[in-house]
Amino acid sequence: MGGDFGPVVTVPASLQALSLYPKLRLLLVGNPDAILPILAASKSIGLLDRLTVIPAKSVISGDVRPAQAIRVSKDTSMRVALELIKSGRAHACVSAGNTGALMGLSKLVLKSVHGIERPALTTLLPHQKQGKTVILDLGANISCDGAMLVQFAIMGSVLSQQILGVSNPRVALLNIGSEETKGLDNIRHASRILHTISSIHYVGYVEANDLLMGKTDVLVCDGFIGNITLKTMEGVIRVILSTLQSSGKKNKLNWFMQIINFWIRKYLFKQFNQFNPDWYNGAHLVGLRSTVIKSHGAANQHAFIAAITQAMHAVEREVPEKISHQLSAVLSKNNH
Amino acid sequence: MGGDFGPVVTVPASLQALSLYPKLRLLLVGNPDAILPILAASKSIGLLDRLTVIPAKSVISGDVRPAQAIRVSKDTSMRVALELIKSGRAHACVSAGNTGALMGLSKLVLKSVHGIERPALTTLLPHQKQGKTVILDLGANISCDGAMLVQFAIMGSVLSQQILGVSNPRVALLNIGSEETKGLDNIRHASRILHTISSIHYVGYVEANDLLMGKTDVLVCDGFIGNITLKTMEGVIRVILSTLQSSGKKNKLNWFMQIINFWIRKYLFKQFNQFNPDWYNGAHLVGLRSTVIKSHGAANQHAFIAAITQAMHAVEREVPEKISHQLSAVLSKNNH
Numbered sequence: 001m002g003g004d005f006g007p008v009v010t011v012p013a014s015l016q017a018l019s020l021y022p023k024l025r026l027l028l029v030g031n032p033d034a035i036l037p038i039l040a041a042s043k044s045i046g047l048l049d050r051l052t053v054i055p056a057k058s059v060i061s062g063d064v065r066p067a068q069a070i071r072v073s074k075d076t077s078m079r080v081a082l083e084l085i086k087s088g089r090a091h092a093c094v095s096a097g098n099t100g101a102l103m104g105l106s107k108l109v110l111k112s113v114h115g116i117e118r119p120a121l122t123t124l125l126p127h128q129k130q131g132k133t134v135i136l137d138l139g140a141n142i143s144c145d146g147a148m149l150v151q152f153a154i155m156g157s158v159l160s161q162q163i164l165g166v167s168n169p170r171v172a173l174l175n176i177g178s179e180e181t182k183g184l185d186n187i188r189h190a191s192r193i194l195h196t197i198s199s200i201h202y203v204g205y206v207e208a209n210d211l212l213m214g215k216t217d218v219l220v221c222d223g224f225i226g227n228i229t230l231k232t233m234e235g236v237i238r239v240i241l242s243t244l245q246s247s248g249k250k251n252k253l254n255w256f257m258q259i260i261n262f263w264i265r266k267y268l269f270k271q272f273n274q275f276n277p278d279w280y281n282g283a284h285l286v287g288l289r290s291t292v293i294k295s296h297g298a299a300n301q302h303a304f305i306a307a308i309t310q311a312m313h314a315v316e317r318e319v320p321e322k323i324s325h326q327l328s329a330v331l332s333k334n335n336h
Numbered sequence: 337m338g339g340d341f342g343p344v345v346t347v348p349a350s351l352q353a354l355s356l357y358p359k360l361r362l363l364l365v366g367n368p369d370a371i372l373p374i375l376a377a378s379k380s381i382g383l384l385d386r387l388t389v390i391p392a393k394s395v396i397s398g399d400v401r402p403a404q405a406i407r408v409s410k411d412t413s414m415r416v417a418l419e420l421i422k423s424g425r426a427h428a429c430v431s432a433g434n435t436g437a438l439m440g441l442s443k444l445v446l447k448s449v450h451g452i453e454r455p456a457l458t459t460l461l462p463h464q465k466q467g468k469t470v471i472l473d474l475g476a477n478i479s480c481d482g483a484m485l486v487q488f489a490i491m492g493s494v495l496s497q498q499i500l501g502v503s504n505p506r507v508a509l510l511n512i513g514s515e516e517t518k519g520l521d522n523i524r525h526a527s528r529i530l531h532t533i534s535s536i537h538y539v540g541y542v543e544a545n546d547l548l549m550g551k552t553d554v555l556v557c558d559g560f561i562g563n564i565t566l567k568t569m570e571g572v573i574r575v576i577l578s579t580l581q582s583s584g585k586k587n588k589l590n591w592f593m594q595i596i597n598f599w600i601r602k603y604l605f606k607q608f609n610q611f612n613p614d615w616y617n618g619a620h621l622v623g624l625r626s627t628v629i630k631s632h633g634a635a636n637q638h639a640f641i642a643a644i645t646q647a648m649h650a651v652e653r654e655v656p657e658k659i660s661h662q663l664s665a666v667l668s669k670n671n672h
Contacts, residue, residue: 063515128575139512142520176475176563179399184478184560208564209571224520225564227512228544232568235545239464240576240608268604272576 001030001059001077002097003297011038013304018047029054029081056080066100082109085290092291092311103140106292113324115331119287129214134160139227146189155286156218158326169217175205282307337366337395337413338433339633347374349640354383365390365417392416402436418445421626428627428647439476442628449660455623456488465550470496475563482525491622492554494662504537505553511541618643
């Protein structure tokens with residue numbers, strides 16, 4: 001029900017995901033009056049036996065404060081969806097709704113992994129060297145102290161190993177300079193601690209202009225900074241991609257040149273499209289005992305399918321279990 | 337002397353700026369042993385009568401804490417340069433050096449405009465609708481309270497009017513959501529105050545993905561966020577531009593296709609290049625009684641010329657005087 005568009009995007013995306021993944025089963029939680037007409041209008045009858053509509057009376061709106069949303073969350077689609085995981089009916093939850101509420105409710109209903117104060121939102125950002133950077137937090141915790149940043153670093157390091165197969169992943173803190181004296185107190189504090197953790201390959205500060213350069217495997221920041229950074233990147237990429245698609249039309253070219261123009265643009269579009277935010281939509285809420293994926297509120301159908309795909313992969317690869325296991329190893333070592 | 341490259345970049349840039357602008361005169365402050373050989377090696381003898389080398393014994397390094405740098409700033413190139421403005425020998429100062437030290441020393445030597453607690457770094461960011469957005473702070477003040485953000489909003493509004501000729505400029509706060517409840521306390525506090533200032537056309541929160549969309553004429557944030565945002569954007573644009581320049585070489589094309597490929601890439605490069613950070617290098621330190629321009633530390637020759645050009649224009653258009661004048665009008669109105 002959540003996000004900027006609600007069922008108009010999420011229901012068709014769900015149907016398309018079902019047709020892409022034969023083993024996938026989906027529970028659509030929300031207002032049947034909004035969901036059923038879209039299902040009825042679609043011609044995907046063969047897919048409906050792997051889809052169940054779970055009614056929920058209300059929806060947590062995007063602009064309500066998380067604390068307030070959680071207090072009156074009974075019977076909301078988000079709460080019902082998370083309870084489905086708790087009762088064992090679902091393996092994962094995907095939502096495009098209120099980030100703060102999703103974070104708070106997930107922690108309340110599903111509990112966080114032992115040793116983790118606050119779960120974090122993370123995504124896998126493609127970089128120029130053909131790999132991916134785990135970046136966290138992206139908005140679950142808008143202000144963080146040094147200890148929280150250290151926990152994010154540990155979780156990011158485990159994610160990089162477990163999901164991307166990077167051995168001994170490099171971990172960096174996002175900062176406004178590379179010198180130790182630069183930045184905010186919480187960042188400098190986290191840096192001092194990370195230098196002392198032998199199981200983390202801490203490489204120091206990385207500046208935002210190196211975001212796509214592949215200088216680190218894990219990039220740690222507070223949720224406010226992470227959200228701003230990711231959205232800045234997305235905004236710039238979208239401007240570039242739309243310029244690439246539209247600007248050719250203005251040129252008066254003969255048919256031959258038009259074909260070549262189209263061909264080169266298509267080639268460039270494909271090259272830049274690796275950074276298209278739609279491809280990596282879906283942020284893992286890491287640090288929980290189950291898989292919860294937050295989709296961008298403005299996600300289109302294509303992007304929402306990417307979020308469903310991420311949830312599926314996380315369940316198949318047992319990501320929460322592996323994180324929990326590795327974390328307790330790292331944390332117990334550092335408590336000695 | 338400052339920045340990542342020092343005189344190797346700044347001296348040739350200075351000579352090129354002199355040849356571009358016949359009315360420009362430059363005082364190069366620093367170590368003559370580093371500056372004179374580069375001057376001697378250049379073949380710009382005709383320009384040297386508009387250039388004076390002012391010796392300074394030492395340099396403030398990039399990684400020293402501002403407070404410490406200021407205490408021992410006597411005879412440093414930065415201090416000497418700022419004193420040249422104070423004594424009336426120079427109209428403006430351009431530096432690629434330590435941002436915090438430049439901010440602190442500028443305030444100490446040149447004083448801030450009446451009513452301004454802390455000057456801010458600002459630049460004019462090109463946007464998709466052919467205009468420019470004044471964005472501040474970019475790193476002079478890494479943490480700010482609500483009142484400081486309001487002062488930045490007022491300064492930004494004046495800058496947009498005075499430099500860009502925008503009447504009744506729209507002013508927004510950078511935040512992670514558009515709803516009033518979103519974001520950090522200082523941002524929400526500034527928002528409440530801005531709603532009450534009638535002379536500011538406050539339009540609310542703008543998210544980072546709309547940075548290049550032209551949704552606002554002035555975008556206000558604290559210096560840490562501003563620095564991260566600008567550098568993220570720069571990093572992405574540089575990746576795109578370098579891909580555009582290099583990727584064509586990998587294709588095996590015949591000579592005819594190569595020419596067309598080159599032609600289309602050149603066209604696209606020109607389109608995207610409007611967002612190339614080199615073009616708008618040079619951040620104004622606004623809120624001071626004189627013009628001080630901070631160049632990016634990593635600026636190349638081309639970018640450093642852009643910073644010199646900005647200083648020249650600010651002096652010609654009497655920007656500090658106009659800001660001071662408008663500010664006192666706005667501030668006195670709001671004290672009633």
